[in-house]
Amino acid sequence: METAVKRMYEGMFLVDSALAAQDWQKVLDEVNRILNRASAEIVSVRKWDERRLCYDVNGKSRGTYILAYFSCETDKLAGIDRDIQLSEIIMRALVLKADLIKKEDMEKPTPAEINPQGEAPEGQPVPEQPVAAAPAAEEVA
Numbered sequence: 001m002e003t004a005v006k007r008m009y010e011g012m013f014l015v016d017s018a019l020a021a022q023d024w025q026k027v028l029d030e031v032n033r034i035l036n037r038a039s040a041e042i043v044s045v046r047k048w049d050e051r052r053l054c055y056d057v058n059g060k061s062r063g064t065y066i067l068a069y070f071s072c073e074t075d076k077l078a079g080i081d082r083d084i085q086l087s088e089i090i091m092r093a094l095v096l097k098a099d100l101i102k103k104e105d106m107e108k109p110t111p112a113e114i115n116p117q118g119e120a121p122e123g124q125p126v127p128e129q130p131v132a133a134a135p136a137a138e139e140v141a
Helices: 017-022 024-037 074-086
Strands: 006-016 041-057 060-073 090-097
Touching: 006 017, 006 024, 006 041, 006 074, 017 024, 017 041, 017 060, 024 041, 024 060, 024 074, 024 090, 060 074, 074 090
Parallel strands: none
Antiparallel strands: 006 060, 006 090, 041 060
């Protein structure tokens, strides 16, 4: 009998900013549903930031990124990828192996936590830097 290997993963999920602002709980519930369906042990799920995208994704020019740390069996990643592809809420996602990330690094404040209103320090405007949308979820074993 084989024993399944559980690894730590970092997932970055991209969702529509308008939907995230309108119904944040629905967005979080969708991420949690996908991870729970794969029997993943969720360490944290937080809003990473809202950004203007380099190019439109599903007709949207802005996106909200959600950063999640979770551990699950390696053979469950294909199911997570499938659920992401079928989700109408998640536009893109990237899942990476995070075995070497320390707990204190996972708990560091995100850009959204540092500047919750999108304000730059000392009253300077926040530079709008477009970011490329994450590709479809990658399966990492």
